[in-house]
Amino acid sequence: MRRRMAAAGLALAATAATLTVAAPPAEAARPLTNVLVFSKTAGFRHDAIPAGVAAIRQLGAANGFSVTATEDAAQFTTANLAQYQAVVFLSTTGDVLNTAQQNAFQSYIAAGGGYVGVHAAADTEYDWPWYGGLVGAYFQSHPANQTATIRVEDRGNASTAHLPQTWTRVDEWYNYRANPRAQVKVLASLDEGSYSGGSMGGDHPITWCQNYGGGRSWYTGLGHTRESYTEANFTRMLLGGIQVAAGSRPADCRAENGYTPLFDGSAASLAQWRQAGPGGFTLADGTLTSSGGMGLLWFPVRPFANYSLKLDWMMPGDDNGGVFIGFPDPQGDPWKPVDQGHEIQIDATDADPSRTTGSVYSFRAPDAAARDAALNPPGSWNTYEIGVHGQRVEIWLNGVKVNDYTSNRAIASGYVGVQNDGAGLDINYRNIRVRVDADQSTDLARGRPVTASSVEPGSAHVAANAVDGNSATRWGSAYSDPQWMVVDLGQTRAINRVRLTWETAYGRAYQLQTSNDNSTWTTAYSTTTGDGGVDDVTVTGSGRYVRVLGTQRGTQWGYSLWDLNVFGS
Known part of the structure; x- marks a missing residue:
């Protein structure tokens, strides 16, 4: 403004x-000057690796950082790794580091280093649990290469901000042994309905980032094909992933x-x-x-x-x-x-x-x-x-x-x-x-009532049941059923207060009713002048069930009940 x-x-x-009073200062962005690309394989070898190395070299030349490519695990020493802001595991497979090299890499991450995993990086170091946490999830299986639709979930991250909301492309689509969503920030996921062979139950992360072990991690399951590395959307995503992992671009990678x-x-x-x-x-x-x-x-x-x-x-x-x-x-x-x-x-x-x-x-x-x-x-x-x-x-x-x-x-x-x-x-x-807070309902905006137990701040009355959500009919339509919703308190209780947040167009009447059997109803409160907003109503009554009943409705506009809290003893 x-x-x-x-x-x-x-x-x-x-x-x-x-x-x-000033907030604590943030960690300054780190300049990105050197990146190590590691592509050693002890299992399947992807023929796209040379194209991947060439693409990252081109990204470095265009964006001011040098790129060292190696398949020599002896490069993984504490002193050598310290010169790099990010290390890219480019379709590595199998056990590629010995114990000393693993320790050096773990120390590098602990000191604030960055990890970038591309495609088969998730098919690597199965016997090293720390690495499994770093990459986020291990590979399990994949169907044949085919076209699939990616849903971009985070369009504020430097690696995905340029992408459309849905992105359709050809690749080899990995299934993972576990869903990493609870531990990582998912940036993009697969629409399993758009291709054959997805096995993660409809929630299928494919690109993510996280803060891990003192450093930063960014991973994508994309990148199986050679064509990926000449695709502008993919290479720009890869650049953003390198920048995020290196700490040169800010990113919220919290789960x-x-x-x-x-x-x-x-x-x-x-x-x-x-x-x-x-x-x-x-x-x-x-x-x-x-x-x-x-x-x-x-x-x-x-x-x-x-x-x-x-x-x-x-x-x-x-x-x-x-x-x-x-x-x-x-x-x-x-x-x-x-x-x-x-x-x-x-x-x-x-x-x-x-x-x-x-x-x-x-x-x-x-x-x-x-x-x-x-x-x-x-x-x-x-x-x-x-x-x-x-x-x-x-x-x-x-x-x-x-x-x-x-x-x-x-x-x-x-x-x-x-x-x-x-x-x-x-x-x-x-x-x-x-x-x-304390409300993990996930469909408040979709009109699906959910139940939660809560205490209203500043009140000694227990909210025996709170129902949040919209009634099935949206505003702009007449209601065919004037009853909004019923709250089941679980047992018969004394009721002394009802708080409801609701919408009406021109002032509509409603009743608060109670029942012991969800069949015979007693009116505890009624009004003919309700005009929406927040009604905090003192009532005298008891029952197991409470409902709000619209008693006057127009032919054009109806009611929308957003939140109903019943307080009693």
């Missing part, structure tokens, strides 16, 4: 600025588990979002591109508390945007999130440090050194992780922590959104996902 805030907001920002997609690149997921204010976004190749403004695209399905929000963003040039957190329903007004929530700014050229990339806009500047070390330039993708826990806001840029701020605004629970700041201030977003 490059617009002027209200005077009260500026005054508050000035006060907050006096309390600023990512438990996140729910809010925007996954599909039109169906975008349909769940709402635009507040002028302008908007277009959708192409899984990417949102802003137009006009100042407006806000926000996710109305539910507010979030105590969560981690991740997304990728890209500015084509000197552009502007931001991610908004912790705001109430804007009711069409994009200034409400400005005045009541916080913007995590995206604008690296603003002269005000509290309004640059990584800042909590006008409230807290980022650690400039950490931000500059982590920031990819215009035209490149970056990844934000925004942690909100109570009033604390933490910001990571490409895996590097750049800000830590405690707010005095009521942001502990609220909605999230992305900004279109104005004409010519173009910005792109993709892959927006969230993980709520």
